[in-house]
Amino acid sequence: xxxxxxxxxxxxxxxxxxxxxxxxxxxxxxxxxxxxxxxxxxxxxxxxxxxxxxxxxxxxxxxxxxxxxxxxxxxxxxxxxxxxxxxxxxxxxxxxxxxxxxxxxxxxxxxxxxxxxxxxxxxxxxxxxxxxxxxxxxxxxxxxxxxxxxxxxxxxxxxxxxxxxxxxxxxxxxxxxxxxxxxxxxxxxxxxxxxxxxxxxxxxxxxxxxxxxxxxxxxxxxxxxxxxxxxxxxxxxxxxxxxxxxxxxxxxxxxx
Amino acid sequence: xxxxxxxxxxxxxxxxxxxxxxxxxxxxxxxxxxxxxxxxxxxxxxxxxxxxxxxxxxxxxxxxxxxxxxxxxxxxxxxxxxxxxxxxxxxxxxxxxxxxxxxxxxxxxxxxxxxxxxxxxxxxxxxxxxxxxxxxxxxxxxxxxxxxxxxxxxxxxxxxxxxxxxxxxxxxxxxxxxxxxxxxxxxx
Numbered sequence: 078x079x080x081x082x083x084x085x086x087x088x089x090x091x092x093x094x095x096x097x098x099x100x101x102x103x104x105x106x107x108x109x110x111x112x113x114x115x116x117x118x119x120x121x122x123x124x125x126x127x128x129x130x131x132x133x134x135x136x137x138x139x140x141x142x143x144x145x146x147x148x149x150x151x152x153x154x155x156x157x158x159x160x161x162x163x164x165x166x167x168x169x170x171x172x173x174x175x176x177x178x179x180x181x182x183x184x185x186x187x188x189x190x191x192x193x194x195x196x197x198x199x200x201x202x203x204x205x206x207x208x209x210x211x212x213x214x215x216x217x218x219x220x221x222x223x224x225x226x227x228x229x230x231x232x233x234x235x236x237x238x239x240x241x242x243x244x245x246x247x248x249x250x251x252x253x254x255x256x257x258x259x260x261x262x263x264x265x266x267x268x269x270x271x272x273x274x275x276x277x278x279x280x281x282x283x284x285x286x287x288x289x290x291x292x293x294x295x296x297x298x299x300x301x302x303x304x305x306x307x308x309x310x311x312x313x314x315x316x317x318x319x320x321x322x323x324x325x326x327x328x329x330x331x332x333x
Numbered sequence: 334x335x336x337x338x339x340x341x342x343x344x345x346x347x348x349x350x351x352x353x354x355x356x357x358x359x360x361x362x363x364x365x366x367x368x369x370x371x372x373x374x375x376x377x378x379x380x381x382x383x384x385x386x387x388x389x390x391x392x393x394x395x396x397x398x399x400x401x402x403x404x405x406x407x408x409x410x411x412x413x414x415x416x417x418x419x420x421x422x423x424x425x426x427x428x429x430x431x432x433x434x435x436x437x438x439x440x441x442x443x444x445x446x447x448x449x450x451x452x453x454x455x456x457x458x459x460x461x462x463x464x465x466x467x468x469x470x471x472x473x474x475x476x477x478x479x480x481x482x483x484x485x486x487x488x489x490x491x492x493x494x495x496x497x498x499x500x501x502x503x504x505x506x507x508x509x510x511x512x513x514x515x516x517x518x519x520x521x
Contacts, residue, residue: 085502088498089498092476094482094483119509120505123508123509123512124505126454126508127462127477129451129454129455130462131455132366132370133370134369135365135368135370135382135383135386137361137365142390149395
């Protein structure tokens with residue numbers, strides 16, 4: 078083994094990591110080469126000095142370590158919880174917005190789904206709640222999912238009265254108010270069908286729209302004179318809707 | 334000292350991953366001195382070694398899910414300690430160097446060899462190690478104070494094995510030269 082090779086391997090030899098064959102060859106060379114022996118001694122002396130470096134006693138505060146980790150985990154959990162809360166709030170907001178914009182109406186024989194429909198309360202649909210013929214000619218607002226037929230002013234007036242009454246009670250779910258309004262409207266539609274012309278419902282005779290008299294958009298005198306039924310109490314309406322109360326049903330029905 | 338019947342570091346770490354606090358206590362007991370010594374040598378002179386060591390164990394606990402038993406535990410732990418020491422050095426660079434210069438002057442003043450006690454010699458050697466360039470100090474400290482093999486040092490530092498060997502050899506030469514300049518000569 079040559080001096081250069083030995084010098085390259087001396088550190089590895091000093092740390093006892095040289096393979097047995099190379100180590101033996103190095104030792105053999107060191108026994109013969111004075112300069113390499115000198116370097117070998119110097120390396121071992123330096124390593125000896127390094128061993129003099131004092132060992133500081135380290136004291137790890139285990140409680141402090143665990144406390145830090147615990148705090149970090151709590152903080153991470155807190156952030157996660159906040160994130161979930163915000164996500165839920167955002168989802169609710171989106172649902173609420175969608176519910177506001179989406180209107181679904183079920184009518185006999187058809188389902189109407191309208192998007193971006195403006196809010197159309199009964200009061201907005203009818204200008205005059207007293208069955209004024211001029212009011213009956215008012216066109217239904219665009220996007221009105223209830224499709225109020227022209228000439229349903231008394232029915233609309235009844236809607237308004239019922240809705241106003243129910244709203245005045247307060248703490249009424251909007252959905253229930255909607256249902257109440259629709260029920261009244263449907264009742265008035267049925268009534269108008271039966272009062273058309275000679276007491277027969279022309280719409281019942283034929284589904285063909287062309288058979289309907291042209292310009293038949295005004296309310297007839299007997300219709301106009303027919304006053305809407307008096308408003309019922311909220312408790313009665315609620316019983317009617319939730320419990321099928323016969324009395325309330327009679328009072329809200331046109332045949333009463 | 335670990336006895337043959339004691340659980341291995343891998344077992345302890347595996348238990349620690351499942352929330353066994355006793356296993357973590359055992360890891361701390363086993364590794365606080367070796368890690369403290371290594372971190373103390375790698376960190377700056379004004380560093381609080383206890384605090385740094387504590388930081389190492391916090392990081393170990395934080396990274397316990399990422400530990401892979403296929404790797405050497407000592408390499409993994411020393412790698413974390415090396416990062417802690419490097420972070421500390423970066424912080425110290427931004428601080429005023431007053432304390433470092435003062436220590437350098439104090440150790441330079443103690444030149445007469447015959448007047449040096451063993452304690453003073455140790456202080457000078459310690460200061461000389463700290464004065465080594467970072468690229469030489471890290472392999473030397475990991476090899477000598479961390480008692481890692483050359484291959485483990487290479488894995489910990491991420492540098493090739495041959496480079497590690499040559500850097501340790503260079504570090505020893507630089508150290509010897511510096512100690513000779515300060516009048517410290519060792520004997521075998």
